[in-house]
Amino acid sequence: RRAHGARHRLMDFVLALHSHLPYVLNHGRWPHGSDWLCEAAIDTYLPLLETLRALASDGTPAPLTIGFTPVLANQLVSPAFDAELEAYFQQRISACDEAADAIKGTNDEHLIPLTRYWRDRLERLRSLFRSVSGDLVAPFRALEEAGHIEIMGGAATHGFSPLLGRDESIRLQFMLGIAEHERVFGRKPAGCWLPECAYRGPDPWRPLPDAPWSDDRPGVDAFVADAGYKYFFADAHMAAAGTPLSPYEDDLPMGAERFDLHGHPVRRAPYAALVTNSPYQTYQVSSRRGASIAAFVRDAVASAQIWSRHSGYPGDGTYLEFHKIRWPGGLKLWRVTGNGVDLGDKQPYDPNAAQDRVAGHARHFAHLLHTIATREGDEGTVVSSPFDTELFGHWWFEGPDFLREVYRSLSHGTDVRATTASRHLREHEPATALQLAMGSWGANGDYSMWLNDETLWTWRRLWPLEDAFWRAVPAALKSEGARPVLAQAARALLLAQASDWQFIISTGEVADYATRRFNGHCDDLERLLASLKKGGNLEAGQALAEELRVRDHVFPNILPYVQKAWEATRRQS
Numbered sequence: 113r114r115a116h117g118a119r120h121r122l123m124d125f126v127l128a129l130h131s132h133l134p135y136v137l138n139h140g141r142w143p144h145g146s147d148w149l150c151e152a153a154i155d156t157y158l159p160l161l162e163t164l165r166a167l168a169s170d171g172t173p174a175p176l177t178i179g180f181t182p183v184l185a186n187q188l189v190s191p192a193f194d195a196e197l198e199a200y201f202q203q204r205i206s207a208c209d210e211a212a213d214a215i216k217g218t219n220d221e222h223l224i225p226l227t228r229y230w231r232d233r234l235e236r237l238r239s240l241f242r243s244v245s246g247d248l249v250a251p252f253r254a255l256e257e258a259g260h261i262e263i264m265g266g267a268a269t270h271g272f273s274p275l276l277g278r279d280e281s282i283r284l285q286f287m288l289g290i291a292e293h294e295r296v297f298g299r300k301p302a303g304c305w306l307p308e309c310a311y312r313g314p315d316p317w318r319p320l321p322d323a324p325w326s327d328d329r330p331g332v333d334a335f336v337a338d339a340g341y342k343y344f345f346a347d348a349h350m351a352a353a354g355t356p357l358s359p360y361e362d363d364l365p366m367g368a369e370r371f372d373l374h375g376h377p378v379r380r381a382p383y384a385a386l387v388t389n390s391p392y393q394t395y396q397v398s399s400r401r402g403a404s405i406a407a408f409v410r411d412a413v414a415s416a417q418i419w420s421r422h423s424g425y426p427g428d429g430t431y432l433e434f435h436k437i438r439w440p441g442g443l444k445l446w447r448v449t450g451n452g453v454d455l456g457d458k459q460p461y462d463p464n465a466a467q468d469r470v471a472g473h474a475r476h477f478a479h480l481l482h483t484i485a486t487r488e489g490d491e492g493t494v495v496s497s498p499f500d501t502e503l504f505g506h507w508w509f510e511g512p513d514f515l516r517e518v519y520r521s522l523s524h525g526t527d528v529r530a531t532t533a534s535r536h537l538r539e540h541e542p543a544t545a546l547q548l549a550m551g552s553w554g555a556n557g558d559y560s561m562w563l564n565d566e567t568l569w570t571w572r573r574l575w576p577l578e579d580a581f582w583r584a585v586p587a588a589l590k591s592e593g594a595r596p597v598l599a600q601a602a603r604a605l606l607l608a609q610a611s612d613w614q615f616i617i618s619t620g621e622v623a624d625y626a627t628r629r630f631n632g633h634c635d636d637l638e639r640l641l642a643s644l645k646k647g648g649n650l651e652a653g654q655a656l657a658e659e660l661r662v663r664d665h666v667f668p669n670i671l672p673y674v675q676k677a678w679e680a681t682r683r684q685s
Contacts, residue, residue, distance in 0.1 A: 123392070123489035124536045125481055125528050126408060127515070128345055130305045131157070131501040132181040132270050134612040134629070137192045138663045144625050149187060150200035153248065156505035157188075158237045159512040161251055167519055168260045174519040175532045178252070178501065179264030179305040182292035183610070185249055186666040189296060194246030201238045205231055207441030222460060226445045229463055253297050262532035265293035265301030265341065268667065271609035272562050273332045274312035274550065277324050277575035279684070280582050281609065282332070283677035284602070286339035291673055302534045304341035306332065307611050309410075309498070310552035310559065311350055319563060324575055330684070333397045333548070337405040338680070343533055345498045346407045348391045350551040389546065392484070392493040394537065398545035406542040408496040408533060410553070413484065415497050417477060418514075425477075425514065427451060430469040432509035433458050444509070470510050474517030481528045489527065492540035496533075554615075562614040566623075570614055570630055577637055581605050584644050585678050589671070593654065594644055599671045600657035601640040603664055608633035636660055 133149055141147045167174040180188070187193050208231035212224050244251050255261045267273065267285040276282050286304065293301045314331040318324075336344060389395070391409040421427040433446045436455045446458035447466070484495055504511030522530045554561035563571065581601055588598035608630055616626035636656075643653020 122526075123481075123485035123528050124494040124531045124540075125522065126177055126494055126496050126531060126533050126536060127518075128177040128179070128264070128303075128305075128408070128496065128498040128533060129160075129501040129504070130179045130181075130264075130266075130498065131184055132179075132266070132305075133184050133187070134270070134610045135183050135187065135607055135664060135666060137187050137190060137196070137665070139629065141196075144622055146193075146196040147200065149193065150197050152502055152506060153188075153193075153197055153241075154200070154204070154234070154237060155509070156502050156512075157248055158240055159505045160501065160515075161248070162237070162240060163512040163516045164255055164261065165251070167516060168255065168258070172520055172523050173530060174260065174515075175530050175535070176261045176515075177264060177303065177533045178261060179266055179301075179303070180249070180252070180293075180297075181266045181268075181270050181305070182289050182296070183269045183607075183666060185296045186292070188248045190665060191246075192665070197241060197246070198238075201234060201241070204442070205234050205238075207443060208234065211438060211441050211443050223445050226461060227443065230443055249296055256297070256299075262303070262534055263293075263297055263301060264303035264305055264533075265290050266305040267307050268292060269606040269610045270307040270612065271606065272307055272310055272559075272611040272614065273335070274310050274552075274559060275319055275563060275571060276578065276609060277571075278578045278582055278681075279329060279335075280585075280677045280681045281578050281605070282335045283338070283680055284673060285606070285609070286335050286341070287677055287680075288606075288667060288670060288673040290339050290341065291669070292667060295669070300340060302342045302537075304336050304339075304344045306336070306344050306346075308552045308554055308562070308615075309345060309347050309350075310554075310562075310611075311346060311548050312550050313547060319559070320568065320571070323571070324579070331397075333405050333407075341405060343394070343406040343408060343537060345410060345496065346548055347410050347551060347553045347557065348412050349557045350548045351391070351395060351407065351409045351546060352389050352549065390488070390493075392488045392495060394492075394494060394540070394542040395546040396542040396544065398547050406537055407546070407548065408494070408498075410498050411484070411495050414477075414480060414495050415499070417480060418497065419499060419503060422451065425473045426503075426508040426511075428469055428473070429453075430462070430466050432461050432466065434507060434509075466510050467513060470513045471517050474514055474521050477514075477518055478521035478525065478528070481522070482525065485527045492543075494536050494540075495528075561618050562611060564618060567614040567617050570617070573631075573634055574608060577605065577608070577634060577641075580641050581637065582678065584641055585674060588644050589675055589678075593650055595671060596661075597640050597644055597650065597653040597657045598674065600660050601637055601644070602670050602674050603667060604633050604637040604640060604660065606667070607664060608637060 133152060136145050136149050139145050164174055208227045212227040215221055215223055256263050266289055268288040271285045273282050290300060311332050317326040317329045391411045394406050394408050397405050397407050417424045429448045429450045431448050432444055433448050436446045436458050437444055445461055447461045449459045481495060519530060522528055551557050552559060588594040613626040613630040617623045639656055640653055642648050643650050
């Protein structure tokens, strides 16, 4: 650290957003079918696009590093999504008109201006969507091509990498992920978002006594580096640079109550005792296989201000209340009002007051970054703040406006520079090699949000299916008639591997939906694999594969990467 009064050196600030939803098109609408995707588009993706375009237009640098998982990107470019979102817009706009008519002459008449506010907003966002011809990927791609933002890649379906049973499965997730990103966005991504920021090092693998055994599996970083990525993000405790700070512990997605791991204690002390490294450095992740990849470490101080509803900005009484909703129609017309205020006592939302508060919070956050730079800033230092994209707009309605004001505030400063992850790495070599600890950004900082008493059955079903699929690969690749069946079996395997299903089951909210989706994809995979066996009905398998291909329309060129994943694992072993 510099002596008091020394000239402040520049410190970088990397804001990273991770956009992901599992495949929901053609799997119903409400509450967690296509409406889930449409809600994310209206609440988050379109407002964020509007914000980034406005900043680019007025010349304010907003070098956001944002990721879109391949499974989400595939949905955003689908004609089915275009039709679904148009219908959803109309439904929401009609709800505004219905609400205004219904509350005339009632004690809630003072809320009518808010129904007009929502209608105007929805009309504006619908016009924006139509202006990009229903393709939400194209404008983000254009922003990257113009040098305004950086777009990261990720695992194909957000499979929880440390718990997948076969190396081929992990390779397919990341190899296909980078290929799909290049297909959809037009360039290879430098950065990779590890699903749930979950990491496992190069060690023997047996997560359960009855799980498949492996004496020595490569670490997750090896698979990511082999796929061609240059960096990823890790939580502070995995780099022994802080204690776990789960974005899921304060406010769980989907309205669930705080997740206490069903009575298991939250383990903080072991991590606290290991805090020795700085979160304000990037590190070269070391692996016994010599994989070369950099890790950005999440800074808990800056991150907590943004994601925490209780101790951070989103809980301010001026902001829109997420949980109080008018039915029918689903309009949110009230503000947080205060910590612990009953839903029945929430006061009407005031958009103008909220915007004033946003500006103040953005200045506070910029000052916080300045304070960190004063204390910790030095050559090559960086504050990394990764979040789920859906926090901004969906969970925290004013989030995109907050980001706008933060970038404006930082554009006037000199000691903190907003930049992309890749630019930081181009200009600053990572610190010395570091072996990360196992962990995730989930509750407890470990795997327990995805591997617990409620989800054991999913892994016990998935691991044998992984084995069966990869055993079927060599012969099926050689048969022209079997190849379409194998391709759809690969899609079914990837869709079943999505970490979303275990997460939703663990929260206890709509667990039946996650169970149905997981079992459905496993059932599809079993039927497809049965048709590939000697004596199986290949013709029936081909018909089923085509039916499922139309329903689950993702990853059109999947087979070459199945083959590459299989061959790469044979070479490594």
